[in-house]
Structures are given as C-alpha cells and as structure tokens.
Amino acid sequence: EPQLSGDFATLMGWADEVRRLKVRANAETPMDADTARKFGAEGIGLCRTEHMFFDPERIGAVRQMIMAETEEGRRDAIARLLPFQRKDFVELFRIMAGLPVTIRLLDPPLHEFLPHKEEELAELAESLGVDVEAMRRRADDLKEANPMLGHRGCRLGITYPEIYEMQARAIFEAAVEIGKESGKALVPEIMIPLVGMVRELEVTRAQVDKVAKAVFAETGTTIEYLVGTMIELPRAALIADKIAEVGDFFSFGTNDLTQTVFGLSRDDAGKFLPTYVEKGILPKDPFVSLDVDGVGALVEIAAEKGRATKPGLKLGICGEHGGDPASIQFCEKAGLDYVSCSPYRVPVARLAAAQAALSGGGVDRTA
Numbered sequence: 001e002p003q004l005s006g007d008f009a010t011l012m013g014w015a016d017e018v019r020r021l022k023v024r025a026n027a028e029t030p031m032d033a034d035t036a037r038k039f040g041a042e043g044i045g046l047c048r049t050e051h052m053f054f055d056p057e058r059i060g061a062v063r064q065m066i067m068a069e070t071e072e073g074r075r076d077a078i079a080r081l082l083p084f085q086r087k088d089f090v091e092l093f094r095i096m097a098g099l100p101v102t103i104r105l106l107d108p109p110l111h112e113f114l115p116h117k118e119e120e121l122a123e124l125a126e127s128l129g130v131d132v133e134a135m136r137r138r139a140d141d142l143k144e145a146n147p148m149l150g151h152r153g154c155r156l157g158i159t160y161p162e163i164y165e166m167q168a169r170a171i172f173e174a175a176v177e178i179g180k181e182s183g184k185a186l187v188p189e190i191m192i193p194l195v196g197m198v199r200e201l202e203v204t205r206a207q208v209d210k211v212a213k214a215v216f217a218e219t220g221t222t223i224e225y226l227v228g229t230m231i232e233l234p235r236a237a238l239i240a241d242k243i244a245e246v247g248d249f250f251s252f253g254t255n256d257l258t259q260t261v262f263g264l265s266r267d268d269a270g271k272f273l274p275t276y277v278e279k280g281i282l283p284k285d286p287f288v289s290l291d292v293d294g295v296g297a298l299v300e301i302a303a304e305k306g307r308a309t310k311p312g313l314k315l316g317i318c319g320e321h322g323g324d325p326a327s328i329q330f331c332e333k334a335g336l337d338y339v340s341c342s343p344y345r346v347p348v349a350r351l352a353a354a355q356a357a358l359s360g361g362g363v364d365r366t367a
C-alpha cells in the first residue's frame with residue numbers, strides 16, 4: 001500500500017509550498033489513479049485509452065470493429081464498447097474527485113489489436129464468422145512499414161470517426177453522471193493525439209462537439225469541457241499559434257517529439273543510443289532526459305506561439321520526461337503549468353519542481 005508518511009511527508013509539504021509547477025500523473029486504471037492520489041498527484045495529465053481496449057471482455061468487439069467492412073458494421077461493433085468505456089471514466093472521475101483528468105482518444109495503429117500468430121488469426125476469423133482469407137488480407141492491409149509514423153493518432157479518428165465519437169460519448173456520459181453524484185460540475189479534458197495540421201484538430205474537435213451536444217440534449221444537462229491537443233510533432237510546435245485558435249490546452253508528448261525531432265525510432269533506438277551516450281555523442285538518453293537544444297527549443301517555440309494566440313493557454317508535459325528532474329527544471333523555465341508522470345514518480349517530481357522553482361530554472365545544454 002503506497003503512502004507517504006513521517007519525515008518524507010513533511011519534506012513533501014515543504015516542497016509543495018515552494019513549487020510553481022503542478023504535478024499530475026499518467027494513469028489509466030483505478031489502481032494507478034489511487035496510487036497517484038496517495039503520492040499527491042493533482043490530477044491525471046494523461047489517461048491513455050488503448051490499454052482499455054485489450055481487456056478480454058472487449059477485445060472481441062474491437063477486433064469485430066477492425067474487421068467490419070462498412071461504417072455501419074464498425075458502428076455496431078463499437079457500440080458494444082460504450083458501456084465498458086463509460087465505466088472506465090466513471091471510475092477514474094470518482095477516484096480523482098474533481099481534480100482535472102485529461103483523457104487521450106485512441107492513439108495506436110489498429111494492427112496492434114489483432115492477433116499476430118497465424119492460428120490465432122484463424123480462430124478469430126471463425127469466431128467472427130468471416131472468411132480466413134479475408135481476415136488475412138485485412139490484417140496484411142493494416143501492416144505498416146513504420147507504424148509509429150503511420151495510421152495512428154488523430155489520423156484514426158479522421159478515417160474512423162465512430163471510434164472517437166464512442167469515446168467522447170463515454171466521457172460526456174460519465175462526466176454528467178459523476179457531476180450528478182458529487183453535486184460538483186466536472187470539466188473533462190479531451191486530448192487529441194498526433195496533431196500536425198490545424199484541420200486535423202478542427203475535424204476531430206467538431207466530432208467531439210457534436211457528441212457533446214447530443215449527450216447534453218439527451219441528459220438535459222450541459223457541462224463545460226476542454227478539447228486540447230498533444231504537441232508531439234515538430235510541425236505542430238511550429239504552427240502552435242494556429243493550433244491554439246482551435247485547442248483549449250496543449251500537452252507536450254515528448255516521447256514522440258523526441259522520436260520525430262531526432263528522426264530516430266522509439267522502438268529501435270535502444271540498438272545504438274547506449275553507444276552514443278558511451279562515446280559522448282549524446283550526453284544522456286534523450287528519451288529519458290529532455291534534449292534541450294532540439295526538443296526543448298520546439299517546446300519553447302510552441303509555448304510562446306500558443307500563448308501569443310491565447311494568453312494563459314494551459315501547458316503541460318506528459319512524455320516520460322515529466323518525471324525526470326533535469327527535464328522538470330527545463331519545464332519550469334519554459335513556463336509550463338504542469339508536469340505529468342508515472343504515479344510512482346510523483347514524489348520525485350514534486351521535489352524536482354520545488355528545486356526548479358528555487359534555482360530559477362538553469363538548464364544543461366547538449367550541443
């Protein structure tokens with residue numbers, strides 16, 4: 001049972017008195033959310049929704065959706081996920097008790113949800129009543145040479161609007177329910193991943209707004225909500241002034257931003273990064289400690305441009321760097337509002353945020 005007590009809790013209290021940065025957690029299960037709160041998280045900065053799709057009770061409907069050949073077929077399949085997804089958000093909102101919760105709509109390529117072994121694929125075809133050959137063809141169609149740069153993030157939400165619409169509906173229905181239960185209005189924060197063009201955010205935001213309207217009409221309850229975006233592509237950072245005209249907040253996805261700024265794959269970097277660090281070509285692993293000169297420069301550009309459009313635009317970071325003390329130092333200097341990290345790193349982040357506030361935010365340069 002995680003809990004902070006004694007001298008450590010006292011130290012944390014001092015840290016909280018001096019820090020400016022808020023500390024949120026990346027959490028997607030009730031257990032994560034519970035741990036996050038016990039460690040002092042002030043909200044959820046990133047609820048990744050993909051893991052919720054892998055639950056054994058749900059994966060069948062997910063796969064049925066992927067295999068469906070028509071939009072209607074996909075809508076029927078995804079309708080089966082709605083009650084589960086609504087329950088996910090009801091539970092998280094209840095645990096977080098009014099603290100902010102940022103939910104990211106589906107991000108990974110659909111191929112990740114299909115079985116990889118040939119015999120599992122055959123079994124799935126049988127259970128869905130589809131031809132094995134058709135199943136194989138669909139699975140092959142979904143394969144990508146560079147899945148991390150492929151059909152994922154908002155690109156999915158644009159080609160299959162029914163996915164984001166189901167998720168948005170689950171979020172709004174859950175928020176209305178918890179609002180009634182707690183007597184306090186809940187303001188859900190919906191986050192769109194992998195945005196690189198303004199139109200992508202406009203189109204996905206319109207889907208979310210349409211669902212919001214429908215749910216408010218059905219329930220007779222209107223609530224406030226935010227629709228924001230991840231900034232995790234260099235292009236998004238460079239046009240952040242225009243993105244801020246459409247989005248209500250930014251959260252820096254520095255995992256993907258590191259990958260795309262360096263042009264190196266998150267999945268393969270382990271093959272050469274240790275040698276780079278050993279030979280002093282890079283001072284540190286940039287996936288752990290923020291690369292100030294490249295990734296950091298883009299964070300600063302996006303922060304400045306975003307706030308030029310909307311003064312006070314809420315800015316956070318939810319990549320792994322949000323739990324790294326040196327990176328938190330950078331976030332302080334860049335003027336972010338919060339960092340979001342794994343629940344177990346929340347105490348470290350609270351201390352680092354205090355240190356950053358006290359030292360005024362000097363940073364190490366890499367090149």
Ligand code: PEP
Binds near residue numbers: 046048232253318320
């Ligand atoms: C990121 O890219 O930094 C991020 C938080 O999203 P994910 O790691 O899920 O891609």
Ligand code: MG
Binds near residue numbers: 193232253256
């Ligand atoms: Mg990402």
